[in-house]
Amino acid sequence: MAEVHSGGPPKAPSRGPFATACRAFRRDRTGMAALVVVALCALLALAAPLLAALYGKNPKEHYGQNRPGLLSAEGLPVLPNGGISGEHWFGIEPGLGRDVLTQLLYGMRTSLLVALASVTVIAVVGIVLGVTVGYLSGLADRAFTFVCNVMLAFPTLLLLLALSPVIQTRFVDPGENEPVWMQFTSLILVFSAFGWVPLAMVLRTAVRGLRERDFVEAARAVGAGRRHIVFRELLPNVWAPVLVHITLAVPGIVTAEAALSFLGVGINEPVPDWGRMISRGSEVFYDDPTYMVFPGVAILVFVLAFNLLGDAVRDALDPRIAA
Amino acid sequence: MTAYLLRRVAQAAAVLLAITAVAFGLFYAAPSDPALIACGPKCDTAQVAAVRHSMGLDQPVLTQFADYLRGLVGGRTIADVDGSPIDCAAPCLGYSYTLHQPVLDAIGDRFPVTLSVAAGALVVIVVLGVGAGFVSALRRGTVTDRLLSGFTLVGASVQIYFLGYALQYLLVYTTDILPVPGWTPFADDPAAWAAGLALPWLVLGFVNAAVFARLSRSQMLETMHEGYVRTARGKGLGPLRAHLKYTARGAAAPLVQLLGLEAGALFGGAFITETVFGLGGVGKLAVDAVVQNDLPTVVGTVLLAAFSVVLFVALADLAVAWLDPRVRLA
Numbered sequence: 001m002a003e004v005h006s007g008g009p010p011k012a013p014s015r016g017p018f019a020t021a022c023r024a025f026r027r028d029r030t031g032m033a034a035l036v037v038v039a040l041c042a043l044l045a046l047a048a049p050l051l052a053a054l055y056g057k058n059p060k061e062h063y064g065q066n067r068p069g070l071l072s073a074e075g076l077p078v079l080p081n082g083g084i085s086g087e088h089w090f091g092i093e094p095g096l097g098r099d100v101l102t103q104l105l106y107g108m109r110t111s112l113l114v115a116l117a118s119v120t121v122i123a124v125v126g127i128v129l130g131v132t133v134g135y136l137s138g139l140a141d142r143a144f145t146f147v148c149n150v151m152l153a154f155p156t157l158l159l160l161l162a163l164s165p166v167i168q169t170r171f172v173d174p175g176e177n178e179p180v181w182m183q184f185t186s187l188i189l190v191f192s193a194f195g196w197v198p199l200a201m202v203l204r205t206a207v208r209g210l211r212e213r214d215f216v217e218a219a220r221a222v223g224a225g226r227r228h229i230v231f232r233e234l235l236p237n238v239w240a241p242v243l244v245h246i247t248l249a250v251p252g253i254v255t256a257e258a259a260l261s262f263l264g265v266g267i268n269e270p271v272p273d274w275g276r277m278i279s280r281g282s283e284v285f286y287d288d289p290t291y292m293v294f295p296g297v298a299i300l301v302f303v304l305a306f307n308l309l310g311d312a313v314r315d316a317l318d319p320r321i322a323a
Numbered sequence: 324m325t326a327y328l329l330r331r332v333a334q335a336a337a338v339l340l341a342i343t344a345v346a347f348g349l350f351y352a353a354p355s356d357p358a359l360i361a362c363g364p365k366c367d368t369a370q371v372a373a374v375r376h377s378m379g380l381d382q383p384v385l386t387q388f389a390d391y392l393r394g395l396v397g398g399r400t401i402a403d404v405d406g407s408p409i410d411c412a413a414p415c416l417g418y419s420y421t422l423h424q425p426v427l428d429a430i431g432d433r434f435p436v437t438l439s440v441a442a443g444a445l446v447v448i449v450v451l452g453v454g455a456g457f458v459s460a461l462r463r464g465t466v467t468d469r470l471l472s473g474f475t476l477v478g479a480s481v482q483i484y485f486l487g488y489a490l491q492y493l494l495v496y497t498t499d500i501l502p503v504p505g506w507t508p509f510a511d512d513p514a515a516w517a518a519g520l521a522l523p524w525l526v527l528g529f530v531n532a533a534v535f536a537r538l539s540r541s542q543m544l545e546t547m548h549e550g551y552v553r554t555a556r557g558k559g560l561g562p563l564r565a566h567l568k569y570t571a572r573g574a575a576a577p578l579v580q581l582l583g584l585e586a587g588a589l590f591g592g593a594f595i596t597e598t599v600f601g602l603g604g605v606g607k608l609a610v611d612a613v614v615q616n617d618l619p620t621v622v623g624t625v626l627l628a629a630f631s632v633v634l635f636v637a638l639a640d641l642a643v644a645w646l647d648p649r650v651r652l653a
Contacts, residue, residue: 300485
């Protein structure tokens with residue numbers, strides 16, 4: 001249609017919105033650095049078994065108890081700084097004497113698995129509900145708003161805390177040990193149950209703005225059905241807020257999962273978990289502060305990188321709010 | 324304004340009713356048998372059945388819910404494990420068979436701690452967060468702005484359960500700058516009260532201030548170039564006065580709303596902070612209740628937290644309507 005509007009300024013070679021965003025993102029040095037850190041974390045988590053094999057340790061063996069000279073009689077590392085040595089680079093866990101580096105690596109797998117799975121569910125549910133409700137309006141819209149208001153008023157952390165045991169015990173016979181996949185499933189379910197609300201609310205608002213635009217009107221005029229309009233016309237126009245929301249949701253879920261484990265409900269032993277490492281560290285932090293530093297700093301770096309990445313994605317997709 | 328007020332109150336009441344229903348439903352979705360827990364491991368089947376009856380657990384769920392609501396409004400009498408009546412005054416949140424006291428009393432005992440923690444943290448949040456946002460908006464692009472932005476980014480990413488212990492190690496254990504965090508009633512010794520809570524205030528405030536700093540910075544930047552601020556500046560008003568008087572008011576609405584949400588969440592109990600510093604507030608009560616399967620207390624604390632959020636969000640909405648007349652006309 002460019003020919004019709006002749007007389008304007010000479011046009012730059014036209015690029016799609018995705019290419020424009022990618023260009024903007026590549027120019028953002030902080031964002032690129034954050035992307036590198038995030039990619040590195042993902043790589044480390046993926047390659048954890050390989051790295052552990054190269055390093056010659058595993059996260060489950062109680063080195064400190066099996067080998068003399070590593071832990072004192074009180075269960076504290078003999079060597080200074082949490083038992084850091086050429087053998088155990090990040091030291092060993094007080095008490096059980098496990099290797100901290102492999103625990104950290106495998107703990108990242110736990111965090112990332114829960115976060116990525118939850119985010120996938122959140123994205124699907126949030127998109128379907130948000131876009132549909134935004135398009136429908138009327139009674140459905142009012143019901144949706146009410147449900148969202150109720151969900152938002154709940155103390156999320158406390159509810160997560162109270163719900164995890166409920167879900168777990170619903171599906172596990174008493175006296176039976178809970179399988180690991182069940183713990184993961186229940187955590188993912190709980191995070192998804194609350195996580196979709198903000199995304200759906202954002203999309204509802206976005207779609208309400210798009211609904212009255214000419215291209216939707218045109219689709220309706222040529223007789224397109226509701227399904228076509230929702231999935232083919234509206235959905236492709238809201239991927240930007242979805243992408244931003246998902247990037248920023250990952251660190252939120254990672255910290256929530258760690259918080260649950262810190263408070264005592266979450267992934268159980270012996271699956272490595274950052275939150276539980278901090279919880280264990282808090283019991284001995286006057287005697288062995290080093291042990292808590294590693295999971296604490298790991299969460300900080302991970303969350304910081306994801307937050308920076310989310311900011312960069314948002315700036316790239318929406319140049320108006322870029323600083 | 325009256326119509327707006329009424330509509331807002333009706334909305335809040337409907338949300339609260341729905342929350343009560345859901346929280347109560349969770350109580351029944353819970354796997355554990357409250358009667359079994361209340362009775363203890365020594366009870367035989369007949370005794371558990373008797374306890375179940377005295378607790379009203381053999382009634383249909385809807386009847387029990389109606390009883391709960393009635394108790395919430397007008398108080399009720401609850402049967403103890405041995406069948407003796409317990410008077411539970413309105414608003415009755417049920418009776419904790421673990422703590423052997425009405426849930427409301429258990430919350431009331433611990434509320435001063437939560438109130439003190441939340442109030443102090445809110446002061447830190449507002450001063451630190453809004454102050455940092457205001458300064459970095461005025462000094463946009465300078466080193467100060469970038470330093471403050473970096474600071475808030477760390478604040479947004481660091482976890483209370485890490486920062487709390489780290490600061491406790493540095494400021495209490497190794498250097499004695501602050502006393503060991505703990506609770507002293509304000510009436511007993513105000514100085515000890517403040518000293519014992521200084522670290523929780525600082526940690527909770529710093530972590531939560533980040534969001535405020537970022538929001539207030541972007542709000543300020545957006546409002547700074549509005550026509551009415553430019554007019555005020557054009558009339559010769561100095562930058563600081565113009566921004567304090569006009570920009571700040573124009574930028575305040577989303578901040579007030581965020582503050583309402585934050586205050587609501589904090590007054591419902593700071594679960595992690597109270598656990599980290601060993602403070603016996605409502606948050607610790609809730610966490611303990613979950614761990615010990617004390618369901619009436621879980622439901623009670625969930626309701627209190629939800630009520631707090633609904634109340635403060637409604638208050639914030641009213642404040643915004645007062646600040647910005649465009650809202651209440653919409």
